[in-house]
Amino acid sequence: MESHPSYKALEPLLKTYPHAAGALFQTYNDLSLAQQWNDLEVMDVPECSRGAFRGRRPKTDDLLYVIPCSLSESLSMSWFHQAFERLGKPPHIYLAINTEDSSIVYYKLSPGIVKPPV
Amino acid sequence: MSSNRSRRGGGQGKGGGRRFENNRIYAYPLPLIIPTPEERPSSLYKALGIFKGLTAEVLNPHCEGTFDVATRSIWVINSRDIQILWRRGFFGKGDLSRSEPSWHARQMNIRKLAGKRMTSEEIREKRRQERKQFKLDRAKALADAAAEADAAFREGREAALPAIPSGATWKPQPSIPDAIPETLPLDEAEDQDASVLEDVEPLEDVEHLQLTIQEAFFLSWGLDCLTILEPSTNEPMSLQSIWSSFQQVHYTIPPDPTHGARFDNPFLVHYVAYHYFRSLGWVVKGGIKFCVDYLLYKRGPVFHHAEFAVVVLPVYEDPADQQSSPFSLSGATPFSWSWLSTINRVNSQVQKTLVLAYVTIPARSRVSTDLLSSPACLAHYSVREVVLRRFVPARMRD
Numbered sequence: 164m165e166s167h168p169s170y171k172a173l174e175p176l177l178k179t180y181p182h183a184a185g186a187l188f189q190t191y192n193d194l195s196l197a198q199q200w201n202d203l204e205v206m207d208v209p210e211c212s213r214g215a216f217r218g219r220r221p222k223t224d225d226l227l228y229v230i231p232c233s234l235s236e237s238l239s240m241s242w243f244h245q246a247f248e249r250l251g252k253p254p255h256i257y258l259a260i261n262t263e264d265s266s267i268v269y270y271k272l273s274p275g276i277v278k279p280p281v
Numbered sequence: 282m283s284s285n286r287s288r289r290g291g292g293q294g295k296g297g298g299r300r301f302e303n304n305r306i307y308a309y310p311l312p313l314i315i316p317t318p319e320e321r322p323s324s325l326y327k328a329l330g331i332f333k334g335l336t337a338e339v340l341n342p343h344c345e346g347t348f349d350v351a352t353r354s355i356w357v358i359n360s361r362d363i364q365i366l367w368r369r370g371f372f373g374k375g376d377l378s379r380s381e382p383s384w385h386a387r388q389m390n391i392r393k394l395a396g397k398r399m400t401s402e403e404i405r406e407k408r409r410q411e412r413k414q415f416k417l418d419r420a421k422a423l424a425d426a427a428a429e430a431d432a433a434f435r436e437g438r439e440a441a442l443p444a445i446p447s448g449a450t451w452k453p454q455p456s457i458p459d460a461i462p463e464t465l466p467l468d469e470a471e472d473q474d475a476s477v478l479e480d481v482e483p484l485e486d487v488e489h490l491q492l493t494i495q496e497a498f499f500l501s502w503g504l505d506c507l508t509i510l511e512p513s514t515n516e517p518m519s520l521q522s523i524w525s526s527f528q529q530v531h532y533t534i535p536p537d538p539t540h541g542a543r544f545d546n547p548f549l550v551h552y553v554a555y556h557y558f559r560s561l562g563w564v565v566k567g568g569i570k571f572c573v574d575y576l577l578y579k580r581g582p583v584f585h586h587a588e589f590a591v592v593v594l595p596v597y598e599d600p601a602d603q604q605s606s607p608f609s610l611s612g613a614t615p616f617s618w619s620w621l622s623t624i625n626r627v628n629s630q631v632q633k634t635l636v637l638a639y640v641t642i643p644a645r646s647r648v649s650t651d652l653l654s655s656p657a658c659l660a661h662y663s664v665r666e667v668v669l670r671r672f673v674p675a676r677m678r679d
Binding site: 164167168177181184192193196234262264265266281 | 349351352353354373374375376377378384416417419420485487488491492493494496512531547566567569570609611
């Protein structure tokens with residue numbers, strides 16, 4: 164992992180939160196290289212003991228927030244609540260669930276009920 | 282057959298050509314190749330009942346991968362090894378792709394703006410755009426129908442309702458051909474095309490093939506065709522160190538040496554299920570997209586969708602072991618009917634059959650934990666499957 168080009172950008176958070184390192188690394192690569200997000204920034208969410216990301220999808224202007232986790236973790240409502248608080252109470256955040264075979268499943272979380280767009 | 286043959290050309294044509302290609306590329310079910318004997322066995326061999334094939338040498342590709350502790354996986358970077366492991370048994374997944382590593386090809390497609398051969402991700406994107414358009418058309422038709430019905434009621438006449446598009450009959454409107462690019466507009470790109478290809482540096486392929494620890498252990502211990510390297514020293518790991526590292530991976534990061542080895546280690550429980558289905562000939566892939574542990578393919582993902590979705594449910598022979606466990610094995614505690622119903626619904630919707638694989642974990646009171654020092658302990662686990670199908674009495678007579 165150390166020799167991967169993405170390592171430098173994530174090094175401080177990878178070392179601070181080792182149990183979330185795999186999920187952080189995989190999600191960062193997916194967003195920056197595969198999904199081609201723009202203006203990707205790494206943020207620190209100490210209440211959830213991990214880093215998170217903020218960026219824009221290609222061809223859009225909205226700032227989106229992504230918080231990674233791994234499939235083996237057990238998350239609570241207060242965990243989500245603290246994530247929303249720390250990231251500045253955005254209208255929704257994406258939870259990136261990482262697996263060991265490198266599949267990532269994104270879930271869109273909103274603090275309240277949301278009507279489907281169509 | 283004639284209707285298949287009438288479709289020609291490269292690209293994504295279904296039918297005879299594609300199937301033939303796939304049968305040729307994905308001919309070998311495992312990385313090891315057992316060559317068929319060239320000539321028929323002589324009468325002497327026949328009389329002795331010896332098959333000449335047994336004396337033939339097995340062709341071993343000797344692939345290599347590096348262990349990454351943080352992601353609990355093995356990374357294969359060598360492109361020859363990636364191709365072999367994917368094409369012979371569909372092992373692993375490209376970490377920037379949905380199946381086979383195709384990130385570099387997709388990036389080159391975007392750069393060259395040719396888009397003649399679409400990768401599976403690009404086909405998926407196209408399909409999603411079409412579905413989005415269908416939903417917009419349908420929503421508009423519904424809104425129009427409601428407005429028309431409303432107006433008709435007020436005017437006291439019959440409503441002339443517009444047709445609501447259905448998924449089966451809706452066709453995408455032919456639009457301006459828009460090959461993949463989202464960055465450069467088409468006319469600008471054509472002028473720059475030649476210069477872009479010369480000025481831009483060659484793109485480094487940063488993707489690797491990622492094997493789960495179960496797949497890697499099957500390849501290195503079961504088939505002996507994968508060498509796993511230690512990440513810091515790049516030295517090949519011995520079977521003993523692979524066996525203990527893979528168990529350590531589930532404790533904490535960094536691994537805690539004070540915990541004794543246990544039979545309910547998630548690596549072991551999942552490996553038992555993986556090895557079981559693999560040895561029966563199924564191609565086993567991860568099932569997170571369908572809320573299950575594994576998907577079983579008869580030949581592979583390129584041939585047909587998975588028929589079975591497997592959930593691994595560990596069963597403790599001795600309940601005391603569960604209480605003293607440092608792991609929280611998912612599926613070990615009794616599940617609720619709503620959980621089971623949800624997973625079954627999700628999979629029936631995509632025409633998959635749900636299989637519950639019960640893996641029995643041996644009791645520490647009966648089997649000595651010394652056995653955990655080698656894969657020989659795997660013989661003490663057992664797997665039983667239960668197939669689940671929803672039964673609707675009103676509709677399922679006969």
